[in-house]
Amino acid sequence: MERRDFLKQTITIIAGAAIPASALEFINPKSLFAANGGNTRWVFLADTQKCVGCGFCVKACKLENEVPYDADITRTWVERYVICKDGKMRVEGNMSNPGFGINADSPKGGRDGFTTAKIEVGADKHVEIKDEDISKAFFVPKLCNQCDNPPCVQVCPVGATYKTGDGVVLVDRSWCIGCGYCVMGCPYGVRFFHPVYKVAEKCNFCYHRISKGMKTACVQSCPFGARQIGNLKDPNDPVTKVIMTGRVGVLKSEYGTKPQVYYLALDREVR
């Protein structure tokens, strides 16, 4: 072996070995399940087949968590996806889907449900898709993913947002300076400013409810069982069983945030 080849191969091997195995794992609930420390890790399971887009979850969330009802902000929301057979987008210039052939909307975050086939494409602008043109159509509930590696927490310059021992990301309202780094840092767009408290606001799995042994407001108000919350460290929890043994997906796993909202029947079009 020549000296040059030896050096080349050495460098290749070292570079390869430097990548931790965890960097190549996109979803691994098992590692969290087995992780040390505490006996609670709150996780969420959303079923996009069961969701009918009634929006009772969004309504309940806003009332439960005192999020101003008519302001265009919400801790959780429901998105509608309609994909046409010809793969073409009926909606032009919609920010959320630039040219992927997906028609998506979430009017008022789905607070009042989806009561019409017309898809909202802007203020008072709608487009209607005929039933026979639809190839796929479904609803997706969205909420904070309570990431195991929460980028919003990492960027907070003052320690006002943090991850609790049971995996929920909270905001300290008395300490937040309103810089907005976390709003920009969240890949899922779940953070916003609370117009009353003037600080960063986000879904916290109804921390006041789950810490009392109750379900979150959205889970309790869902008539169809499309939303479920569970403790990943409890092997007998029905949610844990589904996550460990079922076919689940997460959103934007490629960001390495290790999101803990798992989806059943997730489609590749959903972002």
Next chain:
Amino acid sequence: MSHVWRPLFVALALVAGILIFRAFYVPKEFGIGEAGYMYGWHNPNNEQYWKDIKVKFQGSAYCKDCHSKNFTYIRNTPHAIIPCEDCHGPGMDHPGKIAKLPIDINRLLCLRCHAILKYPNSDRGKIRGINPATHQDPNVECVTCHDPHNPNLGALKKSGQRFPTYKLEAGAPEGKSAGGAKK
């Protein structure tokens, strides 16, 4: 002392000032917590703030004792899956401060599920729906004809009866005088 060093002293004084301010201003409880320095640097007392938020939605079991008649009446119907508070509003402060919960009988409430959307990949496509623009008089509330606690279409068609009897029972706990359901 050379004037060259002066900016250094100014800088050192600034740093010292900031450190002293920080020592007084940052609460002593601040720590890295269970989640480690990168994700857990916070004031642990704040967790209690979030635990102390008032619970508004009580769950259907909360309604069971006083409203047992309606609670059991709905059990054998397709609407059994709908929690009471979805239509009746959060049960917080009821009874007590709020004697009567406002019942949402708006047509839009029913349309959340029953506006027809033939979506193949959602259970929405399986729910019996209507076209809100053409079904009966769009200005009339659904509960004028349909009983939300027993949406039995067969019985409705057979009897042809409007203003179903449930309205007489609605709202009031058993044993008390029945009040009107509206408003």
